[in-house]
Amino acid sequence: LSERLGSVFDRLTKQGALTPDDVRAALREVRVALLEADVSLPVARDFIKAVEEKATGQAVTKSVTPGQQVVKIVHDALVDVLKGEGEPEALKIDNPPSALLMVGLQGSGKTTTTAKLAKRLKDRNGKRVLMASLDTNRPAAMEQLQILGLQIGVDTLPIVKGETALQIAKRAKQQATLGGYDVYMLDTAGRLHIDEVLMDEVQAVRDAVAPRETLLVVDGLTGQDAVNVATEFDGKVGITGVVLTRMDGDGRGGAALSMRAVTGKPIRFVGLGEKMDALETFEAERVAGRILGMGDIVALVEKAQETLELEQAERMAKRFAKGLFNMNDLKGQLDQMLKMGGMQGLMGMMPGMGKMQKAAEAAGFDDRMLRRQIALINSMTKKERANPDLMQASRKRRVAAGAGLDVAELNKLLKMHRQMADMMKKMGKGGAMKQALKQMM
Numbered sequence: 001l002s003e004r005l006g007s008v009f010d011r012l013t014k015q016g017a018l019t020p021d022d023v024r025a026a027l028r029e030v031r032v033a034l035l036e037a038d039v040s041l042p043v044a045r046d047f048i049k050a051v052e053e054k055a056t057g058q059a060v061t062k063s064v065t066p067g068q069q070v071v072k073i074v075h076d077a078l079v080d081v082l083k084g085e086g087e088p089e090a091l092k093i094d095n096p097p098s099a100l101l102m103v104g105l106q107g108s109g110k111t112t113t114t115a116k117l118a119k120r121l122k123d124r125n126g127k128r129v130l131m132a133s134l135d136t137n138r139p140a141a142m143e144q145l146q147i148l149g150l151q152i153g154v155d156t157l158p159i160v161k162g163e164t165a166l167q168i169a170k171r172a173k174q175q176a177t178l179g180g181y182d183v184y185m186l187d188t189a190g191r192l193h194i195d196e197v198l199m200d201e202v203q204a205v206r207d208a209v210a211p212r213e214t215l216l217v218v219d220g221l222t223g224q225d226a227v228n229v230a231t232e233f234d235g236k237v238g239i240t241g242v243v244l245t246r247m248d249g250d251g252r253g254g255a256a257l258s259m260r261a262v263t264g265k266p267i268r269f270v271g272l273g274e275k276m277d278a279l280e281t282f283e284a285e286r287v288a289g290r291i292l293g294m295g296d297i298v299a300l301v302e303k304a305q306e307t308l309e310l311e312q313a314e315r316m317a318k319r320f321a322k323g324l325f326n327m328n329d330l331k332g333q334l335d336q337m338l339k340m341g342g343m344q345g346l347m348g349m350m351p352g353m354g355k356m357q358k359a360a361e362a363a364g365f366d367d368r369m370l371r372r373q374i375a376l377i378n379s380m381t382k383k384e385r386a387n388p389d390l391m392q393a394s395r396k397r398r399v400a401a402g403a404g405l406d407v408a409e410l411n412k413l414l415k416m417h418r419q420m421a422d423m424m425k426k427m428g429k430g431g432a433m434k435q436a437l438k439q440m441m
């Protein structure tokens with residue numbers, strides 16, 4: 001984060017780096033927290049090890065202890081793992097009729113989740129949904145889904161006594177096709193434990209309907225067993241995502257981390273109660289906070305980082321107001337622009353910068369150009385950065401060559417720098433900088 005405002009201020013923000021001892025001490029506590037949250041042992045171990053490597057040597061934010069800093073790093077790493085690559089995509093149900101297969105152990109919340117999700121798809125996505133229970137084991141299972149269907153206004157496949165799960169699945173597919181449904185959801189039977197018969201049955205159903213999505217429903221209170229359940233179902237049936245139920249209870253939801261780490265499959269939804277609207281999309285931040293149970297510390301470090309950023313912005317603005325704007329300052333700005341993917345941040349925060357922003361955009365100020373300019377500044381000496389006007393033609397050639405670029409490019413950079421420095425000076429005189437500062441505070 002400290003890089004956000006440019007390397008110029010690195011020396012001001014680093015009060016020290018995390019030593020291996022700092023990290024190890026803090027991670028001992030984190031380890032306890034993860035195990036208490038029911039993260040599976042091997043997953044917790046691997047996770048801690050990865051964080052240990054990553055955290056050691058990282059800078060400690062001012063006014064924060066090394067231990068607190070580690071907790072924040074752990075939190076961020078947890079969010080990364082839970083989130084996986086990019087945001088979770090929407091359910092693939094765009095090919096009507098799309099089959100959505102619900103699998104999981106008995107009592108995990110499959111039937112309830114099937115109905116909740118059907119309601120959501122109907123209400124939020126405007127889908128026509130058909131639900132079918134394939135649970136031929138428990139006598140009342142089919143009626144349970146039927147009743148829920150009536151309650152939420154979603155059709156269920158008429159019950160025919162004596163059919164096998166596979167027969168019901170085929171009939172559901174047929175009905176969904178004939179009836180013009182967008183989605184048909186298959187609520188399978190569970191077992192108390194994983195067994196061959198169950199897996200064979202689910203495999204046969206899968207082969208018959210080729211589901212667009214196969215969601216594994218897991219009780220969020222499941223502890224060490226979550227990994228086995230997820231591995232088994234993913235290996236035998238192939239899942240596309242996970243729904244974590246009973247997250248309204250006391251459980252800290254360590255199963256989420258375990259399953260995400262082991263299967264790599266996204267957690268799509270969390271169940272937050274028995275009611276039909278108690279289903280929410282999975283939010284990595286929230287679940288990470290819950291698993292770690294150290295929200296106060298994370299908030300504290302975030303606050304400290306924010307404060308520091310403000311201080312840095314203030315310091316920078318003061319420098320600018322004095323007419324001080326050298327190549328280091330420019331590099332800081334360029335770094336930041338690159339980070340933020342455009343002319344935002346500090347520039348955007350200052351009134352009067354809008355015009356410059358537009359001009360820069362018009363001049364084709366893209367990431368590639370930013371990188372070239374940063375490379376040019378990097379190949380200048382310290383003195384040249386502090387006082388770029390002193391550069392002779394021969395030095396210019398060398399600096400440009402050092403960055404693998406033409407002198408023309410360097411001249412453009414120097415011109416831009418001069419214009420920006422002039423503008424800073426004017427703003428400083430006119431009091432606009434003070435205005436900007438006030439606005440930022």
Ligand code: GDP
Nearest residue numbers: 106107108109110111112245246271272273274
């Ligand atoms: P299935 O055997 O997998 O089909 O499980 P059910 O859907 O029948 O659910 C078993 C029990 O768990 C029912 O009493 C549900 O009301 C309850 N249940 C399901 N999801 C949740 C949830 O997210 N929170 C809570 N508190 N209870 C749930």
Ligand code: MG
Nearest residue numbers: 110111135141
């Ligand atoms: Mg059921």
